[in-house]
Amino acid sequence: MSPTTAGVLVVLAAAVLALAVQHRGARRADVHERAHVFDALVPRLADARLTGDAEHGYPVLTGRLDGRPVTARVVVDAVTLRKLPALWVEVVVHRALAAGGTLNVLRRPTGTEFFSPDAGLPHELAPPPGVPRPVRVACASPDRAPSTTVLAPATALLADPATKEVGVGRHGLRVVLLVAEGDQTSYRTARRAVFDRPRVDPDAVARAVAVLEEVGDRVGDVVTAPVGTGA
Incomplete structure (x- = not known):
């Protein structure tokens, strides 16, 4: 082997090693950020509990916010081409409502929202007053879904x-909020969805849940007969 060839091989080996170290470092950073995404929200919940493995995805947070059971999940949306990846938090307020079906409002629909039930809701309804366009308001059955008037408290949201x-x-209410947009350089060069220290904003979640509670009050809770009444 000539000295020149040996030199080239040494340079290549060093480059491969450097890339491997860089990759391991980036992976450790990603795991750390995923593990801490709910750091600011956890103290706001009673009975807060994190489940899941940050090595393979974002944890799921459950607990009670103002006495109501909630679940918060993080969604990585990197499906849409020519658009930076987005990190969303889906917050579900668990509440048995007197609703015959689902009513859903999707802002800026693209048709690629894999985290949304919108694609399975064939009936499109007129948007409530004050809700900006583009928007799709939809339900499975207009005869069973709540009236769009119940959404009045959610206009500003x-x-x-x-x-x-x-x-x-029927089983509660949900909201999907933006947490962060992806780093442009990482996405353009390597198609990696990298987010800079993403943290779920507890105030934004609390405000949204308060609005959902108002919407739920308009729908009404399921009334169950007391035990022993024979109803």
Whole structure:
């Protein structure tokens, strides 16, 4: 082997080693950020509990916010081409409502929202007054879904650019909020969805949940007969 060839091989080996070290470092950083995404929200919840493995995805947070059981999940949206990846948080308020079906509001629909039930809701309804366009308001059955008038308390929430979706159904209410947009350089060069220290904003979640509670009050809770009444 000539000295020149040996030199080239040494340079290549050093480059491969450097890339491997860089990759391991980036992976450790990604795991760390995923593990801490709910750091600011956890203290706001009673009975807060994190489940899941940050090595393979974002944790799921459950607990009680103002006495109501909630679940918060992080969604990485890197499906749409020519658009930076987005990190969303889906917050579900668990509440048995007197709703015959689902009513859903999707802001800025693209047709690629894999985290949304919108694609399975064939009936499009007129948007409530004050809700900015573009928007799709939809349900499975107009005869069973709540009236769009129940969404009146959510007008300002839906006008917020950080709000992607609001939904109402028999088992509760949900909202999808923007947490962060992906790093442009990482996405353009390596198609990696990298987010700079993403943290779920507890105040934004608390405000959204308060609005959902108002919407739920308009729908009404399921009334169950007391035990022993024979009803």
